[in-house]
Amino acid sequence: MRSPFLRKKDIAELERKIPGFRSDGQMPVRKPIIRVDDLDVVYFAGKNNEARALDGINLEIFPEEYVIFFGPSGSGKSTLLNIIAGLEIPSRGRVIVDGQDLSELVSNDLARFHRKKTGMIFQTYNLIPTLNVLYNVIVPLIFERIRSNERKDKGRYLLKKLGIDPFETRLPQELSGGQQQRVGIARALINNPPILLADEATGNLDSEAARNVLEIFNILNLNDKKTIVSVTHNPEHLSYADRIFFMKDGKIIKVEVNHERKKIRGENDEGGIKKERTELDLLLQAYPDLSSMQMQVMLAPFKAKMLVAYLLSNFEYEEIQKMEEVITNRLLGRISEEDLINQLDFPIEEGGVGLNKNTALKFSRIIEEVVAKADFIQQETPLIKENQTDPVRATVSGIRIMLLEAFKGELSLDQVEALDKGIEYRIYSKISKKEFREFLDRPLEKGGAGLNKKSARNLARKLELIMLVKFGT
Numbered sequence: 001m002r003s004p005f006l007r008k009k010d011i012a013e014l015e016r017k018i019p020g021f022r023s024d025g026q027m028p029v030r031k032p033i034i035r036v037d038d039l040d041v042v043y044f045a046g047k048n049n050e051a052r053a054l055d056g057i058n059l060e061i062f063p064e065e066y067v068i069f070f071g072p073s074g075s076g077k078s079t080l081l082n083i084i085a086g087l088e089i090p091s092r093g094r095v096i097v098d099g100q101d102l103s104e105l106v107s108n109d110l111a112r113f114h115r116k117k118t119g120m121i122f123q124t125y126n127l128i129p130t131l132n133v134l135y136n137v138i139v140p141l142i143f144e145r146i147r148s149n150e151r152k153d154k155g156r157y158l159l160k161k162l163g164i165d166p167f168e169t170r171l172p173q174e175l176s177g178g179q180q181q182r183v184g185i186a187r188a189l190i191n192n193p194p195i196l197l198a199d200e201a202t203g204n205l206d207s208e209a210a211r212n213v214l215e216i217f218n219i220l221n222l223n224d225k226k227t228i229v230s231v232t233h234n235p236e237h238l239s240y241a242d243r244i245f246f247m248k249d250g251k252i253i254k255v256e257v258n259h260e261r262k263k264i265r266g267e268n269d270e271g272g273i274k275k276e277r278t279e280l281d282l283l284l285q286a287y288p289d290l291s292s293m294q295m296q297v298m299l300a301p302f303k304a305k306m307l308v309a310y311l312l313s314n315f316e317y318e319e320i321q322k323m324e325e326v327i328t329n330r331l332l333g334r335i336s337e338e339d340l341i342n343q344l345d346f347p348i349e350e351g352g353v354g355l356n357k358n359t360a361l362k363f364s365r366i367i368e369e370v371v372a373k374a375d376f377i378q379q380e381t382p383l384i385k386e387n388q389t390d391p392v393r394a395t396v397s398g399i400r401i402m403l404l405e406a407f408k409g410e411l412s413l414d415q416v417e418a419l420d421k422g423i424e425y426r427i428y429s430k431i432s433k434k435e436f437r438e439f440l441d442r443p444l445e446k447g448g449a450g451l452n453k454k455s456a457r458n459l460a461r462k463l464e465l466i467m468l469v470k471f472g473t
């Protein structure tokens with residue numbers, strides 16, 4: 001039978017380009033490494049908000065091919081990639097990856113299959129900010145029975161290969177975006193999977209760093225024989241691929257063989273740390289007087305967010321929110337490891353996240369590894385000591401204690417009272433940041449807190465930081 005997916009001249013092209021790819025008459029003898037048959041993905045089926053993310057997708061991808069799913073936002077690219085990764089279950093259709101029909105695998109086997117066969121690379125890198133570069137790369141090996149030294153050796157080999165070995169002990173945020181993405185690529189390679197899946201991998205990078213990542217993909221494809229499936233809406237990428245699947249409204253509307261695939265060898269990145277500071281970085285630098293404990297407490301919601309982003313693939317908004325909340329509580333030591341597992345495991349209706357037991361255990365293992373790294377858990381902090389009877393007062397006075405931690409002067413009782421009022425007004429957005437600063441600076445007699453200009457400015461800035469991390473955004 002002739003392959004319904006490739007035209008004759010496409011096959012000839014593939015034969016020419018891909019070593020070992022032969023066709024027997026009109027049929028490729030090489031088996032596809034990925035095959036998708038009649039795939040549909042429908043969200044909210046039957047409801048009035050029904051969304052058809054994928055609609056009758058058929059495709060084959062061959063070993064050592066480099067393909068791109070190209071299309072506008074919302075066309076279904078990520079959904080298709082996640083299905084191939086085994087992270088989402090289709091509404092209809094069949095997905096075969098490396099000879100395995102994914103629908104035949106139950107959840108644990110699916111997760112293992114996913115880890116062994118595919119490495120995923122994300123637009124936002126999804127690195128864990130509290131783990132250094134090496135640990136980030138070897139995180140996926142937590143699931144494997146491998147000795148710690150062996151894990152590290154594997155990780156170091158990849159760091160070297162990707163030119164990021166000098167940053168082994170750095171934290172991700174100390175690296176430039178391009179370097180962080182190389183850490184992400186190293187992590188994707190740690191289980192030596194035959195397939196790499198990249199979802200807008202260069203979406204957050206400047207053009208030079210983006211080219212560097214494309215160059216790495218090119219080498220991984222040509223030298224390391226990885227099959228690469230890359231999702232993008234950036235047409236500059238297309239020249240790197242063997243084939244491009246053009247998508248629109250959940251359908252593949254065109255498949256094009258790239259006759260002019262670039263075999264570029266770009267100039268090497270010098271690898272020095274180009275300090276790309278995030279907004280948070282800058283904020284943190286502005287507050288050298290915060291104790292590391294205070295910093296940890298304030299960063300917990302961010303860490304929770306990152307961990308959740310890393311652990312998750314296809315959860316609903318509600319579950320994600322709940323999970324962030326539970327993980328934040330664990331990072332802050334408000335709940336025990338056992339509570340964490342239970343809350344991850346309990347059904348949503350009972351206030352849990354609704355994971356099954358095994359997934360809950362797996363997630364908690366990763367979370368506990370991060371928790372173990374943070375020494376703040378057992379320590380009491382003003383924010384943790386919650387006053388059950390009057391939560392507003394407890395929050396306000398907790399914040400006041402944090403605000404005044406590094407304050408050198410003395411405050412009268414009246415000033416403390418005034419300050420509390422001001423904090424309350426600010427955190428409930430009754431006054432602006434500027435008004436809060438002016439209030440701090442105004443004399444007590446005129447209804448202010450009677451601080452000097454400098455203290456007023458410092459405390460106002462510090463409160464903004466606390467609000468940023470404690471109350472969300």
Ligand code: ADP
Nearest residue numbers: 043051052053072073074075076077078079080
């Ligand atoms: P792309 O990656 O091409 O931007 P996606 O695969 O993310 O597109 O989304 C395809 C379509 O499916 C979009 O209309 C999107 O809104 C919808 N969609 C994706 N994920 C979900 C979800 N979990 N629930 C509901 N709709 C979704």
Ligand code: MG
Nearest residue numbers: 077078079199
């Ligand atoms: Mg997408």
